[in-house]
Amino acid sequence: MSLYQQLQEREISQKPVRIGLIGAGKFGAMYLAQIPRTPGVHLVGIADLSPDAARTNLKRVGWDMNRIQAKSIEMAVQEKSCFITDDWTKLVNAPQIDVIVECTGNPIAAVEHCLKAFSQGKHVVNVTVEADAFCGPLLAKKAKEANVIYSLAFGDQPALICDLVDWARTCGFPVVAAGRGHKWLPHYADSTPDTVWNHYGLSPEQAVRGGLNPKMFNSFLDGSKPSIESTAVANATGLLVPSNGLLYPPASVEDIPVVTRPMSEGGHLEQKGMVEVISSLEKDGRTIPYDIRMGIWVTVEAETEYIKNCFEEYKAxxxxxxxxxxxxxxxxxxxxEVGMSVASVALRKEATGVPYCWNADVVATAKRDLNPGDVLDGEGGYTVWGKLLPAKKSSQMGGLPLGLAHxxxxxxxxxxxxxxxWDDVAIDKTTDAYRVRKEMEAMF
Known part of the structure; x- marks a missing residue:
């Protein structure tokens, strides 16, 4: 039975999948827009540091404001409405909720939210991939020990890439490379929230209209988010990563199978079985026609003459x-697209991407000369960007994970x-995030 049919059955039987959303910003608002249009799910509660902002986003995406008047979780379940609070613990502690969608974008807070949700027997769809990048394998292990599911979020590129990799391997294809697209030139690594919109191709007015966060969008532009997402993919698929950071080979969709071959065969890969990101810009800044900037891809290999001939016969x-x-x-x-993860986790008990190894890491790298007393402001900010490295290399150098550079x-x-x-900074060693990271380093 398809996921949609299972959701329809839940709707008919009045046994919806009950959801708690932590963080109702841009990503959360996009998911909120789809919930009223999806059968068999009930958003029981939203936790946000600003409940008024959450209500504004609900109104923006078209919710009936009469549906968000519940004064408690219990009332929300009884009335099939939604409870809004600034206290996330009310969601993770509520026995009525099946799935927590962690959508804060704050990696340190996200780790705490995930761990508490596991302890309360709740599945977690983790949108905050920044947290997954620095301790995802251990989060997945702790979820399994608690007999719940931990999952990357569909709609975000890592989960979609994992889906393509799974398709390829399940069909019997060896994966040569997999990844996403990105608009990239080397000097973007220096970008700050003050320069992001010009580089990104949006006007400040468009950014304000969309409620877009310049720091968050700058984390995409400066290479931090591509590194974070590539880390999540590598740790969830077992693919390897470049030895000194992403190369961003420029290519049109047509040329991806050419550039994602090993260097020994004229491509850009150090070896087969790697993650990489394709740039939508030529090295001189020219836009590549029919690019993969907003998309995902997987390159596979025909291992036999017969399979190669099939590619030819069917015009692949x-x-x-x-x-x-x-x-x-x-x-x-x-x-x-987050509803796919929620349904898969709740109904099939299957993650849409889950880390099982530690192949990759994202290390905070200076955007400018830093001096004692300077305060790091994390991904997308003014001080550091994230560089993708093999986990072994990061571990040997004692690399500071970008997710903890806040x-x-x-x-x-x-x-x-x-x-x-680690020795370059005064780190707070009391957080769950630091403890889990160090536990993961010791485990691997």
Whole structure:
């Protein structure tokens, strides 16, 4: 039975999947827009630091405001309405809720939310991939020990890439490479919230209209988010990562199977079985026609002459050798697709991407010369960007994970372009996030 049919059955039997949403910003608002149009689900509660902002977003996406008047979780369940609070613990402690959707974008808070939800027997769909990037494998382990599901969020590119990789392997194809697209030029690594909109291709007026956060969008532009998402993919699929950061080879959709071959065969990969990000810009800044900027892809290999001939007979677009083929989606719909993860986790007990190994890490790297007393402001800010590295390399250097580079004071000089290590900062060792990260390092 399809997920949609199962949801319809839940609707008919009046046994909906009950959801608690933590964080009702842009991503959360996109998911909120789809909930009233999806059978068999009930948003029981929203926790947000600003309940008024959550109500504004609900109104913006078209909710009936009479449906958000519940004064408690119990009342929300009884009246099939929604309870709004600034206390996230009320959601994770509520026995009526089946699935928590963690959507804060704050990696340190997200770890705490996930751990508490596991302890209360709740599945978690984690939109805050920044948290997954620095301790996802251990979060998945703790979820399994609690007999619940921990999952990446469909609509975000990592879960969609994992889906393509799973498709390829389940069909018997070896995965040569997988990843996403991105608008990239090397100097974007220096971008700050003050420069993001010009580089991104939006006007400040469009950004304000959409309620877009310049720091968050800058984390995409400066390479932090592509590194974070590539880390999540590598740790959830077992794919390897480049030895010194993403290369961002420029390519049209047509050329992806050409550039995602090993270097020994004219491509850009150090070896087969890696993650990479394709740039939608040529090195001189020219826009590439028919790009993969907002999409995802997987490149597979025909291991036999017969399979290669099948590619040819069915007009599959390959590299010139006929052996490498790329399947792709040119778009992802972000929060509008989260319902797939919620339904999969609740009804099939299957994650839509879950880390099981520690292949990759994202290390905070200086955007400018940093001096003792400077305070790091995390991904997308003015001080650091995230560099993708093999986990073994990061571990050996004591790399500071980008997800923990928030409101942390620098104690030693760090040159621009240098990756930071633990000894460069005064880290707060009392947080769940720090404890879980160190536990994961010890485990692996």
């Amino acid at each position: 677009h390959t590299d010139p050798s006929g052996r490498y083929f790329t399947l792709y989606k040119r778009w992802h719909l972000i929060g509008l 409101q942390v004071k620098v104690v030693r000089p760090v040159k621009k372009g240098q990756s930071l290590c």
